[in-house]
Amino acid sequence: MKVIFQLRFHTHFGQSLFVSGNHPVLGNDAFSSAVPMHYFNSDYWVAEIAINSQQLPLENISYHYILKNADGSIYADWAGSRTLQFTGNETDTVVIVDAWNHAGFFGNTFYTEPFQQVLLKENFTEVPAAAVKAVAFSHTFRVKSPLLQKGxxxxxxxxxxxxxxxxxxxxxxxxxxxGQDDWTVSLDLNKEDFPIAYKYGVYNTIIHRFVHYEEGVNRVLFDTPAKNRKIEINDGFTALPDNTWKGAGVSIPVFSLKSDSSMGIGSFSDIHLLVDWAVQTGLKLIQLLPVNDTTANYTISDSYPYAAISAFALHPIYIDAGQVALPANQFVVSNAAKEAARLNKLEAIDYPEVIKLKRSLLKQLYALQGKDTFADADFNEFFEENSHWLVPYAVFCHFRDKYNTADYSQWAEHAVYNEAAIAKLASDTQGRAFESIGLHYFIQYHLHLQLKKATQYAHDNGVIIKGDIPIGIYRYSVDAWQQPSLYNMNVQAGAPPDDFAIKGQNWGFPTYNWQLMQLDGFAWWKQRLHQMSYYFDAFRIDHILGFFRIWTIPIHAVEGIMGYFEPAIPVHVSEFYNNNIWFDHHRYTQPYINDQVLQDIFGDNKENIKKEFLNNNGPYEYTLRAEFATQRQVEAHFAALDDSDYNNATRQGLYDLLSNVILFEVKGSEGQQYHFRFGMDQTLNFRYLDPHTQYQLHQLYVNYFYQRQDDFWRQEALKKLPALKRVTNMLICGEDLGMVPACVPDVMKQLGFLSLEIQRMPKNPATEFFHPAYAPYLSVVTPSTHDMSTIRGWWEEDRNKTQHFFNNELNQWGDAPYFCEAWVNKAIVMQHLYSPAMWSIFQLQDLLGMDAHLRRDNPHDERINIPANPKHYWRYRMHLSLEQLMEATSFNTELKEAVKAANR
Structure with missing residues (x-):
């Protein structure tokens, strides 16, 4: 039997196409063994394979097409549900006519799980079998059309x-x-005259009437009838509008939720009430911050949700102890009711006390219920499926508590992970350690049940849950302990300076060893996405720019401004000479310190600085003493001193001296390669160079940051992101904020990732604000995120900006109100609701800001995070309970009507 593939695809010179699939006849999904296609005409490529009778039956063969460009880059189409099934010798030839499925095509978005399983589920209309002509057939037509309405x-x-x-x-x-993606029909066209013109249309089965044709010119089928031949025409998508679906959602961290039964912090069971409120207000999505365990110290420093000790384990602080306790053991929770009520009355979260209370309750319940839980079949199924992370996590927690630190390098034993030794320790159920280890099995199992239950409740009510994948891992985490080679432990990840953090950000996380991760097909990432799919329908990739390049900071630095992009094409020393720049290695790579620099930074205190911290290297030039040669050394020195204004100012001044450089030398390059320090043209070092050198350096600086890297970073992202997209059917959104390379929007568009559009952070540097009316369809629009002030808080930060916004974005005359009045807040929310973007998502605080009676008195108490402050603690809680919010009938009805009107 012959199988002929015909692909409708218009290629350019140098491009070639291949067919690949999960069977030996198609190369077992290996590109090197894929079946090459041949150019037929300007619109078609063809490939032919032979299948002998010994290979039949062939069932459930998935296949896809691969495009190879002239530069060697490879793109695979988004195969979706393409399958081959041959069950016998019923035919001599099968011809498959396909359309290339571009991953970024709008229609593909609606075949992700949140749409198919929840949002569009009620629209499905089944055609009775009798209505489908059952005849001997020659041609089968297949096509997708996701946005048909009920009936x-x-x-x-x-x-x-x-x-x-x-x-x-x-x-x-x-x-x-x-459960199928394609609409299909099989017809006998062997007696027809070809070519045949045809079109798809929409038929309403409720009123039994044809509604309308698809748009565009007629489709044409060219063919020559033949016996013993079957033809499958896969037409891709109907030409019907594919950007008409819109939804609105609410964003809030789990820890910020508050119900009458909370214990001082939100829990997974509180999501049920939030779902009820979402239904009441017409919202279709709930967006959460990361929910992984961050318990490193049992202190308020654990409040940072992006510093998880495990990329897989859920946070015990989100457990509802009352749901864990069996009826006979409810007394354990009742005995703590007074303390729980006290914590629940607090305006902000008391992390240490909440952790202490929940830990105590879980230990008591584990002692009463642990053995029965471990004997349960559902628990054992959970354990088997998750043991790859659960066992190392539980043992890690055991040693963290035993040695009072998550820094595994300080442990007296097992500082270096040994899989066999850990497995032996964990499997000894009679050993002294198992009581501690088993506790974490018990807790994770109940967390799993509670979050799954909350997600299912959301689905049952037509609401989807969106999670968050942090770009980094915590330095003292199970992941780093278990597989340290997957991470670059000798550097720190962060972000370059911007208007929100002028010194940059240093997150302290190690960066990823992408080269090693790629060797096993990104197995760690695939496991991570699989585990997220238990609970979430969509997810936000935190700092998606990190998949293109990551801001990398040496371990000896404190401030993000000391970083550089990795990977990046460095500047070779020859480029300085080629651009008529005298290369002064010491001047460019070492802190430039003279009397004028000291005066500019320290003022009248400069003489004290000279005496205590500097060496005099000659007339008016200085270097820092060896014990203050790095920011970490300076940090350690001042950590032992009083927390005074003088000491803090001096420490910052020394940081500024150390960052007063123009270039960072690439380690191991022997003086041949360099990275520019970001913002080097703003340094005092640069200010005291001659004008010619300044001009030439700036030209090379612009080339380094904004020109030479773009295609390089594109290829870096395409090594990673397509592979990850293929292992999940969740809806993927990217946080593409900050210093965005020019290649990022196109790569996200090609892959069908939703972008993030924020009104006060325009991606076009020539504009002061971004108007939601100009958002691309595949995007999320929002007036603020957890890293920013709310609408009301922002309104008071910069009077000039507020005035410009009031006049130019809200189109209002006169002076802007000093405070953000409720009608102003509402106008901004409405702009976002009426955006053409697929999703408008709002922080709960911004929605409540529309109501003068419901919103918090002080808008600055609503902020969740301040990125410029690495010591900021995440303690924000709702000032209303969810029960009170449910009772705000007038507000809820008004919001529902606004959402309904905007999303018609």
Missing amino acids: EVLCITGSAPGLGEWNTETPTLLHRQP
């Missing part, structure tokens, strides 16, 4: 008698089974 199905009609001769009174209906 609507696809039909086909065309110029031939077998296609009804354009009859719309009784058109041929297509059929789609539950």
Whole structure:
């Protein structure tokens, strides 16, 4: 039997196409063994394979097409549900006519799990089997059309008698089974005259009437009838509008939720009430911050949700102890009711006390219920599926508590992970350590049940849950302990300076060893995404720019400003000479310190600085003493001193001296390669160079940051992101904020990732604000995120900006109100609701800001995070309970009507 693939695809010179699949005849998904296609004409490429009878039956073969460009880069189409099934010798030839499925095509978004399993589920209309013509067939038509409404199905009609001769009174209906993506119909066209013109249309099964045709010119089928041949026409998508669906959502961390039964912090069970409120207000999505365990110290420093000790384990602080306790053991929770009520009355979260209370309750419940839980079949199924991370995590927690630190390098034993030794320790159920280890099995199992239950409740009510994947891992985490080679432990990740953090950000995380991760097909990432899919329908990739390049800071630095992008194409020393720049290695790479620099930074205190911290290297030039040669050394020195204004100012001044450089030398390059310090043209070092050198250095600086890297970073992202997209069917959103390379929007568009659009952070540097009306369809618009002030808080930060916004973005005359009045807040929310973006998502604080009676008195108490402050603690809680919010009938009705009107 012959199988002929015909792909409709218009290529350019130097491009070539291949067919690949999960069977030996298609190369077992290895590109090196893929079947090459041959150019047929300007619109078609063809490949032919032979299948002998010994290979039959062949069932459930998935296949896809691969495009190889002239530069060697490779793109795979988004295969979706393409399958081959041959069950016998019923035919001599099978011809498959396909359309390339571009991953970024809008329609593909609607075949992700949140749409298929929740948001569009009620729209599915099944065509009765009797309505589908059951005849001997020669041609099978397949097509996707995701946005049909309830009662609507696809039909086909065309110029031939077998296609009804354009009859719309009784058109041929297509059929789609539950769980299938394609609408299909099989027809006998062997006796027809070709070519045949045809179109798909929409038929309403409720009123039994043809509604309308798809848009565009007629489709044409060219063919020559032949016996013993089957033809499958995969037409891709109908030409119907694919950007008409819109939804709104709310964003809030779990820890910020508050119900009458909370214990001083939100829990997974509180999500049920939030779902009820979302239904009441017409919201379709709940967005959460990371929910992984951050318990490193049992202190308030654990409040940072992006510093998880495990990329897999859920945070015990989010457990509802009352749901864990069996009826006979409810007394354990009742005995703590007074302390729980005290914590729940606090305006902000008391992390140490909440952790202490929940830990105590869980230990008591574990002692009463642990053995029965471990004997349960559901627990054992959970354990088997998750043991790859659960066992190392539980043992890690055991040693963290035993040695009072998550810094495993300080442990007296097992500082270096040994899989066999850890497995032996964890499997000894009679050993002294198991009581501690088993506690964490018990807790994680119940967290799993509670979050799964909350997600299912959301689904049952037509609401989806969006999670968050941090870009980094915590330095003292299970992940780093278990597989340190996957991370670059000798550097720190962060972000370059911007308007929100002028010294940059240093997150302290190690960076990823992408080269090693790629060797096993990004197995760690695939496991991580699989585990997220238990609970979430969509997810936000925190700092998606990190998949293109990551801001890398030496371990000896404190401030993010000391970093550089990695990977990056460095500047070679020859480029300085080629650009007529005298290369002064010491001047460019070492802190430039003279009397004028000291005066500029320290003022009248400069003489004290000279005496205590500097060496005099000659007339008016200085270097820092060896014991203050790095920011970490300076930090350690001042950590032992009083926390005074003088000491803090001096420490910052020394940091500024150390960052007063123009270049960072690439380690191991022996003086041949360099990275520019970001903002080097703003340094005092640069200020005291001659004008010619300044001009030439700045030209090379611009080339380094904004020109030479773009294609390089594009290729870096395409090594990683497509592979990750293929292992999940969740809806993917990228946080593409900050210093965004020019290649990022195109890569995200090609992959169908939703971008993030923020009104006060325009991606076009020539504009002061971004208007939601200009958002791309595949995007999320929001007026603020957890890293920013709320609408009301921002309104008071910069009077000039507020005035410009009031006049130019809200189109209001006169002076802007000094405070953000409720009507102003509402106007901004409405701009976002009416955006053409697929999703508008709002912090709860911004929604409540529309109501003068519901919103918090002080808007500055609503802020969740301040990125410029590494010591900021994440303690924000709702000032209303969810029960009170549910009772705000007037506000809820008004919001629901606004959402409904905007999303028609």
